[in-house]
Amino acid sequence: MKFQVLPTRTELENYAKIVPELNPSSVLAMLRIMRASEKIKANINNVLEKQHHLSEGKLRVMILLHQHPEGVAPSFLAYRAGVTKATISVMLRRMIRDGMVYSIYDTEDGRSKKILLTCQGKNFMEQILPDHYLRISSIMKKLTDKQQDELIWLLTEISD
Structure with a gap:
């Protein structure tokens, strides 16, 4: 699976000079969310396909x-x-x-x-x-319960 290539902060800062409304941090944050989502979905879907043909x-x-x-x-x-x-x-x-x-x-x-x-x-x-669900849970074990709650809140803020 191909994953998204991320622009550098410098590249985005140069574009922000052309388009002042562009926020480099916002772009990088969203692209990282998208990349993480792709990787996680690929990992989970791979197992579902291989083990369960699902x-x-x-x-x-x-x-x-x-x-x-x-x-x-x-x-x-x-x-x-x-x-x-x-x-x-x-x-x-x-x-x-x-x-x-x-x-x-x-x-x-x-x-x-x-x-x-x-x-x-x-x-x-x-x-x-x-x-x-255990597979999904193991992906999230790198974060504390508090961090997971914060992540849920943040993702809800940007997606709802």
Whole structure:
């Protein structure tokens, strides 16, 4: 995987002379956040792919279904997973084929469907989630609890 090349502070300071609103520290901070995100995602996704043949998108959908055992609409999954309705349709067809999820008609609105995890899908999630969350936790162990809380607050400030 290719990682972003960071500009030097000097380069950014030169650009700030042309565009005074440019803050070199802000640019460097954001680019470092983006680089860290890429590396972390690559590390985690690599393990998911190799050990479980699971893509990041499929994991997001499976986690959403795990969090909503009553089932949810495909449109909800698409929105929350950040994919198009066409993409979620393809993903769900494959997941149904693989025995991980099934669909039922919504009892309140017979025209719409709900997607639920099968027993196999639930067991799969119960098997992989502890290790997945442990892997994420081990990445963060370099920071104290206070630093982690500060990081969460800072990231929320810039992303919400």
